[in-house]
Amino acid sequence: MPDHATGPRASVAALAQRAKSASRALATASSAQKDSALHAAADLLVARADEVLTANVEDIARAEAGGVSPTVIDRLRLDERRVQAMAGGLRQVASLPDPVGEVVDGWVRPNGLSVSRVRVPLGVVAIIYENRPNVTSDAAGLCLKAGNAAFLRGSSGAIRSNTVVAGALREACVKAGLPDDAVVLVEDTSREAAVAFMRQRGLVDCLIPRGGPSLIASILEHATVPYVIDGDGNCHVYVDAAADIDMARRIVVNAKCSRPSVCNAAETLLVHRAVADRLLPRLRDDLADVEVVGDERARSLWPGAGEATEDDWAEEFLALKLAVRVVDSLDDAVAHITRYGSGHSEAIVTESLPSAQRFCREVDAAAVLVNASTRFVDGEEFGFGAEIGISTQKLHARGPMGLRELTTAKYVVVGSGQIR
Numbered sequence: 001m002p003d004h005a006t007g008p009r010a011s012v013a014a015l016a017q018r019a020k021s022a023s024r025a026l027a028t029a030s031s032a033q034k035d036s037a038l039h040a041a042a043d044l045l046v047a048r049a050d051e052v053l054t055a056n057v058e059d060i061a062r063a064e065a066g067g068v069s070p071t072v073i074d075r076l077r078l079d080e081r082r083v084q085a086m087a088g089g090l091r092q093v094a095s096l097p098d099p100v101g102e103v104v105d106g107w108v109r110p111n112g113l114s115v116s117r118v119r120v121p122l123g124v125v126a127i128i129y130e131n132r133p134n135v136t137s138d139a140a141g142l143c144l145k146a147g148n149a150a151f152l153r154g155s156s157g158a159i160r161s162n163t164v165v166a167g168a169l170r171e172a173c174v175k176a177g178l179p180d181d182a183v184v185l186v187e188d189t190s191r192e193a194a195v196a197f198m199r200q201r202g203l204v205d206c207l208i209p210r211g212g213p214s215l216i217a218s219i220l221e222h223a224t225v226p227y228v229i230d231g232d233g234n235c236h237v238y239v240d241a242a243a244d245i246d247m248a249r250r251i252v253v254n255a256k257c258s259r260p261s262v263c264n265a266a267e268t269l270l271v272h273r274a275v276a277d278r279l280l281p282r283l284r285d286d287l288a289d290v291e292v293v294g295d296e297r298a299r300s301l302w303p304g305a306g307e308a309t310e311d312d313w314a315e316e317f318l319a320l321k322l323a324v325r326v327v328d329s330l331d332d333a334v335a336h337i338t339r340y341g342s343g344h345s346e347a348i349v350t351e352s353l354p355s356a357q358r359f360c361r362e363v364d365a366a367a368v369l370v371n372a373s374t375r376f377v378d379g380e381e382f383g384f385g386a387e388i389g390i391s392t393q394k395l396h397a398r399g400p401m402g403l404r405e406l407t408t409a410k411y412v413v414v415g416s417g418q419i420r
Contacts, residue, residue, distance in 0.1 A: 008188050008190055008192040008193035008196050011186075011188060011193070012186055012188070012193050012196040012197050012200065013196065013200065013203070015151070015184050015186055016124070016126075016151060016184075016197075016200040016203040016204060017203060018181040018184055019124045019149040019150075019151040019181055019184045019203070020123070020124050020149070020203045021179070021181065022149045022178075022179040022180075022181035022182050022184075023121070023123045023124050023148060023149035025178065025179050025182075026121065026144070026147050026148060026149055026178065026179070026182055027100075027120070027121045027123070027147050029147060029178060031098040031100075033176050033177060033178060034094075034098070034144055034145055034147070034176070034178075035094040035145075036175075036176040036177075037144060037172050037173045037175070037176035037178050037182070038090045038091065038093055038094035038141055038144060038145065038172075039090070039091060039094055040171075040172035040175045040176055041087075041090050041137070041140075041141065041168060041169045041172035041173075042087035042088070042090040042091045042094075043087075043172075044168040044169075044171060044172055045083060045086055045087045045090070045137065045165065045168050046083070046084065046087050048164070048168055049080060049083045049084075051164055052078060052083055052133075052161065052164050052165060052168075053078060053079070053080070053083065055160035055161045055163070055164045056076070056077065056078040056133065056160070056161045058160045059076060059133075059157060059158050059159070059160050059161050060073060060076055060077055062157070063076055063157050068157070071260075071261045071318050071319055072131055072157070074261045075130075075131045075132050075261055076131045076132070076133070076157060076158055076161075078133060078134070078161060082134060085134070086134050086137040086138070086165075087137075089134075089137065089138055089141060089380070089386035090137060090141045090386075092380070092386065093141045093142055093145050093386060093403070094145070096145065096384075096403060098145065098403075099119045099145075099146055099403045099404050099406075099407050100119055100120060100121060100146065100147045100407065101118060101119065101120075102118065102119040103116050103117070103118055104116075104117040104118065104119060104409055105117050111418050112415065112416060112418060113413055113414070113415050113418055114413070114414040114415070115411060115412075115413050116411070116412045116413075116414075117409045117410075117411055117412075118409060118410055118411075118412050119404070119407040119408075119409055120147075120407060120408060120409065120410050121146055121147030121148045121406070121407060121408075122146070122148050122205045122206050122406055122407060122408055123148060123149070123205035123206075124148065124149045124151050124203060124204050124205050124206075125139075125143045125148045125149070125150060125151065125204075125205065125206050125207075125208065125388075125406060126151040126152075126153070126197065126198075126200070126204045126206070126207045126208070126225070127139045127150065127151070127152050127153070127207075127208045127209075127210065127388065127389075128153045128154075128194065128197055128198070128207065128208075128209050128210070128211070128215065128219075129152075129153075129154055129155070129209070129210035129211060130154075130155045130157070130210065130211035130212065130215060131154075131155050131157050131158050132158070132210070133154070133158045133161035133162050133165055135154070135210060136152060136154060136161075136162045136165040136166055136169070136185070137165055137169065137386075138386035138387070138388065139152060139208075139388050140152065140166070140169045140182075140183045141169075141386060142386060142387070142388045142402065142403060142406055143182075143183075143388070143406060144173070144178075144182055144183070145403055146403045146406035146407050147407075148205075148406055149181065149182050149183075149184065150182065150183045150184070151184050151186075151197075151200075151204060152166065152183070152184065152185045152186065153185070153186040153189075153193070153194060153197045154185070154189075155189065155211075156189035159187065159189055162185060163185065163187060166183055166185035169183040170182070170183050194218065195218070195222045198218070198219060198222045198223040198224070198225065198227075199222060199223065199224045199225070200225060201224045201225050204225040205225075205226065206225070206226050206227065206228060206406075207219070207223060207225050207226065207227040207228075208227065208228050208230060208388060208389050208401070209227065209229065209230060210230045210389050212232075213232065216229060216231065216232075228389070228391050228393060228396070228397055228401070228405075229391065229392060229393045230263075230389030230390055230391060230392070230401075231342055231343065231344065231390075231391075231392030231393070232263065232316045232342040232344065232392070233262075233263030233264055233265065233267070233316055233342060233344040233345065233390070234267050234268070234314060234315065234316045234340060234341055234342040234344065235255070235263075235264060235265065235266050235267055235268075235341075235342075235344050235345045235346060235347070235374045236266065236267070236268045236269070236270055236333075236336070236337050236341060236346050236347070237251060237252055237255050237266045237268075237269050237270070237347045237348075237349065237374065238270040238271075238272075238327075238330075238333040238337070238346070238347065238348045238349070238359070239252070239269070239270070239271045239272060239275060239279055239349045239350075240272055240275075240330065240333075240348055240349060240350035240352060240355050241272040241274040241275055241350075241352075241355075242350045242351045242352035242355060243272075243275055243279075243349040243350050243351065244349070244351055245275065245278055245279055245282070247349060247371060248275075248279055248349040249279070249282060249283060249286055251347065251349055251371070251372065251373050252266065252269055252283060252286075252287075253283075253286050253287065254373040254375055255347065255373045255374045255375055256269075256287065256290060256320070256322050257287070257289075257290065257320065258373075258375055259375070260317070260318065260319055260320050260321075261318050261319070262318075262375075263316070263318075263344060263390060264344070264345050264374050264375050264376075264377045264378060264390070265318070265374065265375065266322070266347070266373075266374050267315065267316055267317050267321075267322065267323065268313060268322070268323045268324070268325065268336075268340070269283075269322055269323070269324045269325070270324075270325050270326075270327050270333045270336055270337075271298070271324065271325070271326050271327070272326075272327060272328075272329070272330075272333075273297070273326050273327065273328055276297065276298070276301055276326045277301060280298065280301040280302050280324070280326075281301060281302075283302075284302050284303075287322065289320055290320045290321065290322050291306070291319075291320060291321040291322070292304075292305040292306070292321075292322050292323075292324055293305060293306040293307060293308040293309075293312050293321070293322075293323050293324070294306075294307075294308050294323065294324035294325060294326075295308055295324070295325045295326060297325075297326035298324040298325060298326050301326075302324065305324065308323050308324070308325070313325075313336070313339075313340045314340045316342065330355055330358060330359065333348075333359075334358075334359065334362050334363060337363055337365075338363075338364065341363075341364075341365060342392055343364065343365050343366060343392040343393075344365060344366055344367070344377070344390065344392050345365060345366065345367045345368075345369065345374040345377040346359075346363045346365045346367075346368050346369070346374070347368070347369040347370070347372065347373065347374050348368075348369070348370055348371075349371055350370070350371070356370045356371075366390065366391065366392055366398045366399035367399050367400075377390065377399070377400065378390075378400060379400040379401065379402045382400050382402070384400055384401075384402025384403065387400045387401055387402055388401045388402070388405070388406065389401050391405075396408075
């Protein structure tokens with residue numbers, strides 16, 4: 001960023017520089033010091049829950065006045081339980097092994113050189129996200145544990161909540177003897193500031209966007225720093241000919257209804273024709289509150305279902321809506337997923353080991369599940385602690401991104417005077 005930059009570009013660049021400076025101290029911080037900061041942050045969030053919730057009420061009132069959707073409101077809303085969960089997430093991250101300094105592998109060459117690969121922090125991890133104030137604590141906590149500075153830019157809709165949460169996190173860092181700029185929040189929510197945030201080349205080491213198609217499109221157009229895409233979740237559940245019908249019902253209902261506004265919720269149900277007449281009429285009662293659209297064969301078994309359009313098969317509804325297709329074979333199910341899936345999470349329900357093995361081998365996604373809900377594709381459920389996102393790309397991370405995905409590696413070579 002040139003020295004003569006003004007306005008949002010200048011302020012974002014100055015904040016990025018502060019995060020960069022803090023990252024150097026964090027890279028050498030002890031595990032005990034980082035864990036102390038995380039516990040202090042958790043305690044402060046709980047102690048200041050009233051302040052957090054008051055700020056959140058202001059954000060929600062502003063969002064409702066702007067006519068935003070119930071899905072957005074759900075993502076924005078905090079309550080006592082969610083604040084406690086944010087604090088619990090920080091404590092859980094503190095309890096996890098520190099990835100920094102872990103020796104990934106090592107070997108000795110014939111000339112006596114000892115070569116090892118060691119995990120080290122990325123440096124400054126920038127996260128740009130929409131509406132979810134819990135991302136502020138989740139992302140900062142994971143970055144801190146992995147020895148990174150967290151450079152955060154939330155949406156205008158959650159700015160009051162984010163500011164209070166980030167303030168508690170910064171104070172906690174100081175309590176633990178770490179720089180307050182271990183967590184830096186950009187409070188300028190203008191589009192110009194967002195673009196500047198994506199262009200801090202030389203200061204930001206990795207950018208992670210968490211948001212919808214418009215945010216991802218902006219990243220692809222404007223970003224000049226390395227990024228990992230936390231992409232759409234057009235997730236499928238395929239019920240095989242050899243499926244246990246009662247199990248399939250439980251999995252489909254959970255995958256669709258437990259929290260429809262999140263990226264690991266199922267959006268499309270594929271059903272083998274051999275079990276469609278047994279499953280779909282029973283699911284109709286289970287999913288009474290869900291809007292269903294389907295192909296001709298699905299609609300014949302689901303009176304009242306609408307006709308699915310081509311767009312429906314590719315849509316991430318993030319709502320109580322489900323597209324249903326009856327397929328003739330596992331091949332057809334895999335072909336449908338290949339055409340319309342977003343590479344997030346795909347599930348098969350089957351008692352056939354060969355079918356399960358084929359599905360796992362042939363479906364190209366960050367996660368494939370056998371006889372389990374797509375809702376399990378989540379950093380905490382995988383044992384990573386609170387995740388920073390779910391990558392649908394293949395470099396450098398794929399799937400739920402926990403602590404290890406927030407590190408890189410350096411080679412350490414030890415010799416005894418060898419020359420080449």
